[in-house]
Amino acid sequence: MAAPVVTLKGVGGFEFDLPTGLFINNEFVPSVEGLTLDVENPATGETLTTIASAGVKDVNKAVAAAQAAFPGWRATPPLEKSKLLWKLAELFEKPENKQILQSVDVLDVGAPAAMVDFTLPQCIDNLRYYAGWADKITGKTLHVPGGHAYTVREPIGVCAGIVPWNTPLMIAMWKLAPALATGNVLILKMPELAPLCGLRFAQLIKEAGFPPGVVNIITGEGRVAGQALAEHKDIRKVSFTGGGVTGRKILRAAADSNLKKVTLELGGKGPTIVFDDAQFENALFWAFMGFTMHNGQVCAAGTRIYVQEGIYDKFIEAFREKLAATSKSSKVQGGSGAEGAGKTPVISKVQHEKIMAYIESGTKEGATLLGGGNRIGDKGYFVEETAFVDVKPDAKIMKEEIFGPVASIAKFKTEDEVIAAANDSAYGLNAAVFSSNPDRIRKVSDALEVGTVTVNYWGALNMNTPFGGVKESGFGRDMGEEALDGWTQVKTVKQLSLPTA
Ligand code: NAD
Secondary structure, eight states: OOOOEEEEEOTTSOEEEEEOSEEETTEEEOOTTOOEEEEEETTTTEEEEEEEOOOHHHHHHHHHHHHHHHHHHHHSOHHHHHHHHHHHHHHHHSHHHHHHHHHHIIIIIOOOHHHHHHHHHHHHHHHHHHHTTTTOOOOOEEEETTEEEEEEEEEOSEEEEEOOSSSHHHHHHHHHHHHHHTTOEEEEEEOTTSOHHHHHHHHHHHHHTOOTTSEEEEEOOIIIIIHHHHHOTTOOEEEEESOHHHHHHHHHHHHHTTOOEEEEEOOOOOEEEEOTTSOHHHHHHHHHHHHHGGGGOSTTOOOEEEEEHHHHHHHHHHHHHHHHHHHHHHHHHTTOGGGTOSOOOOSOHHHHHHHHHHHHHHHHTTOEEEEOOOEEOSSSOEEOOEEEESOOTTSHHHHSOOOSSEEEEEEEOSHHHHHHHHHOSSOOSEEEEEOSOHHHHHHHHHHOOSSEEEESSOOOOOTTSOBOOSGGGEESOBSTTTHHHHTEEEEEEEEEOOOOO
16 A cells, blocks of 8 residues: 655745655555654644654564665666666756755755755765765785785675754765665665655655665654664664764664664764964854854854954954844744745754753853844744853853854963863864964864864865764764775685695
8 A cells, every 4th residue: 555645835835746655665655553753844833744654563674675675786787876876866956856855855854045055966966976986896905825815895785874854865865875886775764853855855766766675765753763773683784863862872772683883973062263363254254154054953063163362352243243133134034934035943842942941051151142042933943043152161052062053152372272172072073273374274183083174164065075073973984985984894805826736
């Protein structure tokens, strides 16, 4: 039995159909146990639609489908794999598909237009980048005493990708493209708060011509469907992006089941470091963008801003003006996020309350509010861009990932002092450094305990540059050649040279 199809209204009011089922074996099916999930529009708090929610039996079905597909996909010539990934990229590019894919992220994520304009091309580039890798997965030839050895990089088998809600389509593609290029089969678990893009790109997977079972896409609750994937004995690898609490649960489940491989892309509390010798307007632009983009619901958000004493007062004044200007326009346009214009909402009521509690804690712990700090409107989940100054190093807003548009600003004197402050964090995802002194840039970049440093800008992602964290921001890399390591395992073959008869 096929799952029902619903009609939704996209950005600008156009109508489109969306299947509501679990995508298993290239078909949309309802949950075996009849489980469902309501999907909310965070701009209004209203239910957008109801879709299938995977239970343990559904996860088992998806794993069985993937297992059956693995031998065929593994044996598929690399150039055939490339062609299918390339075809998927072409489908993503078609204007009607683009419009729907971008609309669903606006509808359930509450994503701003600027965000979907950035993430969709990223998905397309990512598919093409790994399409190019499919026939370049090579090993080494090595000399051993009396003979030779070679290594091959093989697919791992049935893998799962668990995706967060902030940029679900882009992160799903970060997993799908290298997983398939290296010969694995995949079950993608879309986030319960923003699952709709998964239903649309599932249709495109089928249209592109991927064989049934190679990609299975399930929607459902993390504690049920996600946990079942992490515990499954026949899944050999989980690639997870999300919060640290969930990451730890997945590691525990892997340890208690079959010791599956796990890679974790977790949260961050990125430092933005502005030296006196930085180009002032450039640093101001990126420092502001770094904590406000997508309402700070970005793992790489630059939410700890350190400014050197020589420009501190000027910087803070300029920052205050930017906050005031944003807050004014937010109030005029508040509530229009669903249409893709003006201020956009944060993802949920729970997230909104969490952000407001952090803002309250900032004031309670003695920081000074520079601007923002208020809820916007009484419908949906909107909040002003907010910044605090004079934030103490051990304040909650300086230490914890808020995942909202809240920045903590502090003054520093010396390079060594700011390096120590920036590294005084459990996280280590990324950092941004602003300076015009090459020696200083080199010294500070070398000393920062993070996976990525951007110099004189913040946060850009590129297909060919690896992205991931150190410390409690996780391990493993998405993008770049390095991501391939997480989707392959090395086999060594050794051969003695026998004397010829
Ligand atoms: P989350 O950990 O709550 O959920 C992520 C995914 O895990 C969802 O699909 C969810 O359903 C699933 N899940 C929940 N419980 C599970 C369980 N017990 N077992 C298996 N899966 C389970 O995270 P979120 O709230 O969706 O996303 C926000 C977090 O993600 C932030 O901490 C953010 O920094 C992080 N993030 C990191 C990156 C990165 O690349 N490092 C990118 C985006 C988001």
